Amino acid sequence: MPAYITTVTEDEGKDPIETQPISDTVGIYRKDGERGNIFLRTPDEDIDLGFHDRTVSRISSNARDICPVEMFDRDGSIFIRNNSNENAIEVEYLYGQREIGEGNEKKVTEDCVVKPGLWTNLRLSFKPDEADQADQLEEKGGISTVAYVELLCDGFVDASESSASNAYYYGQQLLTFAREHPVDHQSFEEAVADLERSIQNLKSDAVPTGDELNDDVIETHEQVATDISSIYKVKS
The missing domain is CATH 1.20.120 (Four Helix Bundle (Hemerythrin (Met), subunit A))
Known part of the structure; x- marks a missing residue:
């Protein structure tokens, strides 16, 4: 079931960003700098998601370029993995919330909002x-x-x-x-x-x-x- 990532923002002047269906590993990380820009890393490019959130972790120098948060397709199923994000990743469903601590991953099968940081909200949408x-x-x-x-x-x-x-x-x-x-x-x-x-x-x-x-x-x-x-x- 194809899954799409869309930014969720309350800024009416900012259009949401929607990615192509997740077919490979994509990563989320904070770029070095005072503003704490949040990027989505795809196999083709790094996309500025428009968030400024210092509660999302950066790519550490010894992580071999692995993003702290990753979403990926495994045998047709979508997973979220917390490689090194200091804060637990919050996953909000229609009827509840789950957390993914550092070093853990979780299979996601339905629409949800993924929060790798306090001010970074990403909607994960499935189209049957x-x-x-x-x-x-x-x-x-x-x-x-x-x-x-x-x-x-x-x-x-x-x-x-x-x-x-x-x-x-x-x-x-x-x-x-x-x-x-x-x-x-x-x-x-x-x-x-x-x-x-x-x-x-x-x-x-x-x-x-x-x-x-x-x-x-x-x-x-x-x-x-x-x-x-x-x-x-x-x-x-």
Whole structure:
């Protein structure tokens, strides 16, 4: 599943920086100097991320040019490794936070905000392969609306069995498509409202804290997906 890094800033006058999908090791480090500029090191270049943060570590002289923080792809999975960052790397998910101490690494499977320092925020975003393939097919006219909706519904259910964040992503994809492609059916508005309610519940106390959803929530998502898929099939 491709993962992208995007800078997160509250400065409205500064456009976020988004990288290409992580396919090799990329590093994060503080450059020598008074301002403490934070850079992203890729195989091709070093990119100034626009942050000034002296709480992110520099590349030490005896580290053989290894960045204190690295993100990399291993067998199709994304990992974050703390090589030598003095502060623990904070990884914030939709429902909780994890820390990666010096000398440790962690596999990341869903959207999160990575904080190697107090003032450096990097969003790690995943774009599911199925959604990406469906986007391409839709643009080429190679897939019917019904087939596309069924693909999104299946993705929503599968994602619900994976994690809350993945379910939220797929749910938003399905909701956006349904709103942009409404059908004349007496139950359509109710089904879309049920989907929207399910998505909102993912961000509320209705879902227990943690990455996994309980069986009741998954069953609700299955029913919502079935209702929407059935409506599009009837109107096809």
